[in-house]
Amino acid sequence: MIEMFVQGISLDPVSQMPIVLLRAKDDEETILPIWIGGFEAESILRELQGVQPPRPMTYELTKNIIQQLGGRLEKVVISDLKDSTYYAEIYITQGTNTLVIDSRPSDAINLALRFGAPIFVNPEVLEKSHVPKPEPEEEEEEKKKLREWLENLRPEDFEKGLS
Structure with missing residues (x-):
């Protein structure tokens, strides 16, 4: 299993659907983008920004139920x-x-x-999610474009279109 962390939320430039970006803790080039719904993206953003709702929303409620039943989220x-x-x-x-x-x-x-629990990805998932490898010169250009895109992400980009 590969431990990941939430890099952030972005929008797919074509579909305008939110994408949660997971990045490997030990390898900055291993990134897994997962397209998700608006409500879920908004909830992730709220938690990343430390915004607490005045009343429990769905995920806070679920956390409270798990804890009240004596449970602890170990990992996902x-x-x-x-x-x-x-x-x-x-x-x-x-x-x-x-x-x-x-x-x-x-x-x-x-x-x-919400639990501060680790997020893991099965290595097979990363293999299945890879697009076919481009030619070496194309690969360098694609890496450069992805790196530039990730480096230029701003908090405003994460919030755009999700409120």
């Missing part, structure tokens, strides 16, 4: 990619039991952020 795993759909699992420990619960990645990531 982006476990598979099938037909362009990502799958995730939430690992909750309650006493000596560990529950593994199927989840959408956006929901799993939202909960991981």
Whole structure:
């Protein structure tokens, strides 16, 4: 498993759909973009920015329920990619039991952020999500473009179109 962290939220320039960007903790070139819904992106942004809602929203409520039942979110795993759909699992420990619960990645990531739990990606998911390798000179140009795009992301870009 590869441990990742949330790099941020961006918008797909074509579809205007939000994308959560996960980056490997030990390898700055390993990035996994996952297209998600607006509500989920807004919730991730709120948590990344430390904005607490006056009343519990869905993910805060879910966290409260897990804790009130004596549970603790141990980790989340982006476990598979099938037909362009990502799958995730939430690992909750309650006493000596560990529950593994199927989840959408956006929901799993939202909960991981609220619990401070690690986010892992199955290496096979990264392999499946890769686009075919371009020619060496094209690859360098693509890396340069991606690096420039990531370096030029601003907080305003993350919020654009999500409120």
